[in-house]
Every structure is written in C-alpha cells, then in structure tokens.
Amino acid sequence: MKLNEQEMVRVSKELFTDGLPLASEVYTRLPSGQFILVGRKDDKSNLSALHLMKDDQSELYVSSEDYSKVVKHNVSLIEKTLKNESVSPLLKMNLLKGVAESAMSDIVKKEVFVGSYERCKQVVSFVQESVAQLKNFEKFIDVFSKMPGDQVSHSLATSIVSLMICERMDITMKSTIEKIVMGAFLHDIGLKEIPRELLEKPRLQWTEEELHYYESHTLRGVEILRDIKEIPSDVLSIVLEHHENALGLGYPRRIRDIKINPLARIVAVAECFVELIYDSNKENIRRTPEEAISYIENVMGQPFNKPAFLALKNVIHTTHMQKKLRAVG
Numbered sequence: 191m192k193l194n195e196q197e198m199v200r201v202s203k204e205l206f207t208d209g210l211p212l213a214s215e216v217y218t219r220l221p222s223g224q225f226i227l228v229g230r231k232d233d234k235s236n237l238s239a240l241h242l243m244k245d246d247q248s249e250l251y252v253s254s255e256d257y258s259k260v261v262k263h264n265v266s267l268i269e270k271t272l273k274n275e276s277v278s279p280l281l282k283m284n285l286l287k288g289v290a291e292s293a294m295s296d297i298v299k300k301e302v303f304v305g306s307y308e309r310c311k312q313v314v315s316f317v318q319e320s321v322a323q324l325k326n327f328e329k330f331i332d333v334f335s336k337m338p339g340d341q342v343s344h345s346l347a348t349s350i351v352s353l354m355i356c357e358r359m360d361i362t363m364k365s366t367i368e369k370i371v372m373g374a375f376l377h378d379i380g381l382k383e384i385p386r387e388l389l390e391k392p393r394l395q396w397t398e399e400e401l402h403y404y405e406s407h408t409l410r411g412v413e414i415l416r417d418i419k420e421i422p423s424d425v426l427s428i429v430l431e432h433h434e435n436a437l438g439l440g441y442p443r444r445i446r447d448i449k450i451n452p453l454a455r456i457v458a459v460a461e462c463f464v465e466l467i468y469d470s471n472k473e474n475i476r477r478t479p480e481e482a483i484s485y486i487e488n489v490m491g492q493p494f495n496k497p498a499f500l501a502l503k504n505v506i507h508t509t510h511m512q513k514k515l516r517a518v519g
C-alpha cells in the first residue's frame with residue numbers, strides 16, 4: 191500500500207520510550223518522499239531502530255487514523271510516570287517534552303498555522319529552558335504532574351497561539367516571550383483543584399455556584415505557583431488575569447484593558463481562541479480557526495485587547511489564504 195503525505199502525521203521521537211510497546215505502526219520518510227514501516231504496533235519500541243538515519247533529522251510518522259490513539263496512550267503514560275516518585279525529575283522532564291511535542295501535533299494537524307511543527311518545537315524548548323532555570327525545578331514538576339492529561343494539550347496550544355500573536359505584534363524580546371509562553375503554559379494550573387466531573391459537564395448546565403467555583407481556578411493557580419519563588423510576577427499576573435477582558439466583563443476582578451497586565455491581554459485572547467477550536471466548553475461544537483475568529487468578533491463582540499486580537503486574526507487569515515492557494519495549485 192502506498193502511503194501519501196495527507197494520510198500521515200509527523201510525531202516526536204520522544205513519544206517512543208525504549209522497551210515499551212508501540213501504540214501503532216510507526217513510519218519514517220525517505221528523502222524520496224516514500225514512507226517505510228520502522229515499527230509494528232505492540233512491538234517493543236527500540237529507539238535505535240526507529241532512528242534509522244542515525245541523525246536528528248530523521249522524521250517519524252504515524253497514520254492520521256492512529257494519531258489520536260498514540261497521543262492518548264502517551265498522555266496516560268506521562269500521567270503515571272510523573273506521579274511516580276522513584277523516577278528522576280530529569281527523566282520526567284524528557285517525557286514531558288515528548289508529550290508536549292505530540293500534544294502540539296494536534297494543532298499542527300488542525301493547520302492553524304503554517305509551519306506549526308517548527309513552532310511547536312520552539313514553544314516546547316522555550317518552556318523547557320524556562321523550567322530548567324528554576325531552582326525549584328522538582329517542585330514545578332510536582333505541580334505539573336497533577337495537571338489533568340488533556341490539559342497539557344490545551345496549555346501548549348495556548349502557548350503556541352500566544353507566540354504567534356507576539357510575532358505578529360513584533361514582540362521580540364526573548365525574556366518577554368519566555369514569560370508569555372510560560373504563563374500561557376501554566377495559566378490553567380488552578381484547574382487541578384476543580385473536580386473532574388464539573389470540568390466534564392457542559393458549561394450551559396452549570397449552576398451559579400458551580401460557575402463561581404470554576405472561576406476560582408485563576409486565584410487557585412496563583413496560590414499554587416506562589417510557592418515556586420522564581421516564577422516571575424508577570425507569569426503570576428497571566429495566571430490571575432487570563433479570563434479578564436478589555437470590556438471589564440471577565441473574572442476574577444472585572445478589570446478593563448488598561449489595568450490588565452499587557453502579557454495577560456495576549457494570553458487571554460489566545461486562550462479563548464483555543465477553547466473555541468478545542469470545544470473546551472463541551473458544547474459539542476468544534477470550530478475551525480476561521481469560525482473561532484468570526485465567533486469572537488460576531489457573537490462575543492470582540493471583548494479582547496484590540497491589537498492582540500487583530501494580530502491573531504491576521505495570522506489566521508494569512509494561513510487560510512495559503513491553504514486556499516495550496517488547494518488551487
């Protein structure tokens with residue numbers, strides 16, 4: 191059977207832990223563009239066999255059909271490993287990197303942005319670099335390990351969207367970008383204290399009390415991170431203010447644009463966009479990136495910081511045009 195590019199999803203090598211069974215067939219791509227099988231489902235993973243080319247350039251692929259199976263398998267693996275106290279923090283960090291890169295493949299598949307695989311790598315290394323600098327590294331990993339598995343995807347997607355907004359807004363200072371990426375990554379850490387049943391329930395069915403309880407995740411997030419001394423105050427502001435909006439209709443403090451931390455303004459719009467394309471509100475509506483933009487503008491009345499929203503709209507528009515051109519050509 192000849193496999194073609196459209197049917198394959200590129201995945202991170204870190205997805206495959208030596209000695210563990212493969213969740214699906216794994217392929218590599220030859221310079222000629224042909225895909226060849228390098229690992230069968232249920233076989234024990236053998237990294238040296240998978241890295242056929244013996245260099246970091248070799249790319250691994252799974253079929254589109256198997257893709258979500260592979261990611262789910264890995265997220266459950268990472269959840270177990272992160273909670274295991276006998277595993278070293280460094281190994282945990284490596285596993286985290288693998289899951290992070292794979293979670294990002296989700297957004298690559300959605301074709302939100304052109305070249306998003308490279309973006310994904312960039313975001314993951316930003317997060318990794320910032321985390322590695324923390325003296326309280328173990329404490330961070332401990333906090334992170336309690337994050338629900340599917341939250342990892344959401345957090346990373348928010349980081350990558352925030353990064354794209356920064357680029358379009360010409361925000362280039364590395365320290366600022368690092369804070370935004372880290373804040374976007376950690377913004378929902380407070381959700382780990384909200385019962386899973388509530389998070390699974392469609393938002394339209396929440397009682398007022400449940401809504402207030404959910405909204406407390408912003409403050410809870412700050413409480414959790416305060417213990418980690420080196421977390422910059424801008425990152426704490428992002429966690430606290432990621433549900434505020436320019437019109438003063440957000441929470442927890444209903445502050446207007448001028449009072450919202452400038453970095454939080456960017457993460458707030460990125461967060462909302464990701465919620466819409468991932469159906470985080472459990473409405474059973476998965477929007478395309480273009481539909482999400484139109485929803486923010488026409489249904490929500492564009493309540494976010496204008497420059498940040500326009501930057502995102504521009505990115506999505508450019509990608510949409512490139513997709514169209516590709517389809518025609």
Ligand SMILES: [Fe+2]
Nearest residue numbers: 377378432433
């Ligand atoms: Fe949130």
